[in-house]
Amino acid sequence: MQNTAGFQATGFSADSVFLGRAFEKYGVRADFEQRYEYKNAVNEYTQSDYTGPHREAMTAWMTSIYDSALANAAQDRKTTPAALKTVIEAGPYSAEQALANKLIDKIGxxxxxxxxxxxxxxxxxxxxxxxxxxxxxxxxxxxxxxxxxxxxxxx
Structure with missing residues (x-):
């Protein structure tokens, strides 16, 4: 990491483009059948925002990815996922602080x-x-x- 850089892990995010309102405005009818509330692939065509179950599913998916990334990074950093999460989420850090917290290996x-x-x-x-x-x-x-x-x- 360069000495003038800052270290801030911002996490993961996902977004979706919902066309339901546009379809409604222009008279487009999305002809889909949704079997269960958590089967949300069609929501982008039928809704204007996340439904409760869709948001719940997306949050669970992103949390799973974040937890997996933390576990892998913690193994590489020779610490526990909980300890790494605490350190990362307390950032941002200067390069020197990131090195002291064992988030990076070298400043250069x-x-x-x-x-x-x-x-x-x-x-x-x-x-x-x-x-x-x-x-x-x-x-x-x-x-x-x-x-x-x-x-x-x-x-």
Whole structure:
């Protein structure tokens, strides 16, 4: 983590686009049959917001994902999920605080992280720009060998 960066785990979220009100306004009739209240796949076409059961199901699903992520991170950090959750949810932290709380392993610069990744990857390893990685016209269309690709994305 860079020394000027802040550490804040914001958790998980999910959203849905509900078309019920738009369909109603334009006279579109969504012709679906819903068997049970927790079978909510059709709700985005028939409702204008989450129903109680739909919200309950989404909350349970997102909580499950969060708990699983916490358990995996806690194992990596050699702590318990409850202890990690307490520390994470008390943030945000400066880089120094994140290091002191064992949320990160090192404070450094991007160039240092790139050099370490290449060192760990072994002789001949290189970092390829995303547009070059995805381009069919570029010289990099795959090595034909066993390889590890780390593809980052933002947005």
């Amino acid at each position: 610069q991007v160039e240092e992280a790139e050099a370490e990744v290449k060192r760990r990857a072994g002789k001949g390893a290189e970092i390829v720009e995303f547009d070059q990685y995805t381009s069919d016209k570029g010289e990099r269309t795959g090595s034909g060998k066993n390889a590890i690709a780390i593809v980052g994305g933002e947005g």
